[in-house]
Amino acid sequence: MSAPDPFLAYARRADRxxxxxxxxxxxxxxxxxxxxxxxxxxxxxxxxxxxxxxxxLIQDWGGRLIRGWDEEWMDLPFTIGDRIGRVALGAAAGQTVIGDSTTVLLYKLARAAVDAPRSSGTRTEIVLDTDNFPTDRYVLDGIAAERGLTLRWIEADPASGVSPEQVAAVVGERTALVVLSHVAYRSGYLADAKRITRIAHDSGALVLWDLCHSVGSVPIELDAWEVDLAVGCTYKYLNGGPGSPAFAYVRDDLQRVLQQPIHGWMGSADVFAMGPEYVPAAGMRRFLSGTPPIVGMLAMQDTLEMIDDKGMDAVRSKSLALTDFAIELTDEWLVPLGAVLASPRDAARRGGHVTVQHPAMRQVTGALWDQGVIPDYRDPRGLRIGLSPLSTSFEETYNGMAAVREALRHELLQASGLA
Incomplete structure (x- = not known):
């Protein structure tokens, strides 16, 4: 009789x-x-x-039809935005709105920031890092071209992320805006948002945080950290569904200063005046442009209820336990096969996912999908293991990691001609 697997025993105990x-x-x-x-x-x-x-579909849209706009829908971008702010962002009411895609909101806020009065004149640089998500880099490159600005690059290690010391070395009197991801999309590195924000402010710059890979996974305190601007998507840990709209956060005192560049009727002071010229609304409404995507806002509300029930500290605690377990299995099962952990071991610097690198990981990912094990692949050679605390069990993590081990073994045998 074989001895029980201690990792499986741990997983079942942790689930209980x-x-x-x-x-x-x-x-x-x-x-x-x-x-x-x-x-x-x-x-x-x-x-x-x-x-x-x-x-x-049946009662609200089918039953109320266009009356739904007056009865509830016009307010949804703000009521749900405020709920995201309270539950997951550490943001007081009136500073968060649901709107467009992350890309569009990033453009709006970044353009508004570099055009702000404090950023005019000698502040001609945007600071970002080489390993930031492609959308962020592409959008900022376009803004720099539009406004005659310079991109100041931080060389980031894809296996870690941007440190406060790196930011301090590049910001200065020419810096208009610093744009970084709170959790790096490849490595899962968790940036020190509080320290970096303070460093940027000490240089006179504004800060815009991309929260796509952190919202709903790690505790965020935008108000306490004195963050200026933030954007984030809702289809990852908030389970809003494919392409669900993103959110934008603008600190209260900046709302009357910043002018976002995409003027639309929903952002005007009187939405139904249909006047000859655009007059921006007060507060967060001015950061809207077109008609809000109401259907896309529905699903995230149920996840917000779960997070509100237990709190982000409980979510973070389980997230760390899951990723710690995945790292332990990586060390035991995958490292002997030539794999390398490409995420921080330090829990304080790790978000909700881990990445394991091996030259065969692209083929491994395809094989796993055929078996009902669904990770994703990111260059260079990285298998990302994203463990959502609300929906993922420890035994599921065990089973998935065991499948990764067997798929990697099979690829190695095939490469050697022994399969």
């Missing part, structure tokens, strides 16, 4: 004492799913969201 375990039954089940390791890219739908969307 998991204070978030009851949430797993609230997600839509998939018959062919063995392990879902991509919650950091697209979260799973909840059963409550399926019911909410069906109810909306």
């Amino acid at each position: 004492i998991d204070g978030l375990a009851h949430f797993r039954s609230r997600f839509v089940a998939s018959d062919d799913l063995v392990a879902y390791f991509d919650g950091n890219s697209l979260g799973r739908p909840t059963t409550a969201s399926v019911e909410r969307i069906q109810r909306f």
Whole structure:
């Protein structure tokens, strides 16, 4: 009789004492799913969201028709925005709005920041890093070209991230804006947002944080950190669904100073005046442009309820336990096969996912998808393991990592001609 696997025993014990375990039954089940390791890219739908969307189609849209705008829909970008702010961003009411895609909101806020009175004149540089998400780099490159600005690059290690010391070395009297990701999309590195924000402010610059890979995964305190601006998507840990709209945060005192560049009727002072010229609304409405995507705002509300129930500290605690477990299995099972951990071991510097590198990981990813194990692949040679605390169990993590081990073994045998 073989000895019991201590890792499997740990996983089952951890699931028994998991204070978030009851949430797993609230997600839509998939018959062919063995392990879902991509919650950091697209979260799973909840059963409550399926019911909410069906109810909306029949009762709200079908039943109320255009009356829904007056009765509720016009306010949804702000009510849900405020809820995201309170539950997941550490932001007081009146500073967060749901609107466009992350790309569009990033453009709006970055353009507004570099055009702000404090940024005019000698402040001609935008600071960003070489390993930031492509959208961020592309958008800022376009803004620099539009406004005659210079991009000041921080060379970031893809296996870690941007440190406060690196930021301090490049910001100065020419810096208009610093744009960084709170959690690096490849490595999962968790930046020290509080220290970096203070460093940027000491130089007179504004800061815009990309929260796409951190919101709903790690505690965020935008007000306490005195952050100026932030954007983030809602389809990862908030489970808003494919392409669900992003959110924008603008600190209260900056709202009357910044002028976003995409003037649309929903951002005007009197939406239905249909006047001859654009007059921006007060508050966060001025950061809207077109008609809000109401259907896309529905699903995230059910995840916000779960997070509100237990709190972000409980979510973070389980997230760290899951990623610690994945790292332990990586060391035991994958490193002997030539894999390398490409994420921080220090829990304080790690977000909600880990990346394991090996030259065969692209082929491994394809093989795993065929088996119902769903990670994703990111160059260079990286298998990303995204473990959503609300929907992922420890035993699921064990099963998925065991499948990664076997798929990598198979690829190595094939490469050697022994398979």
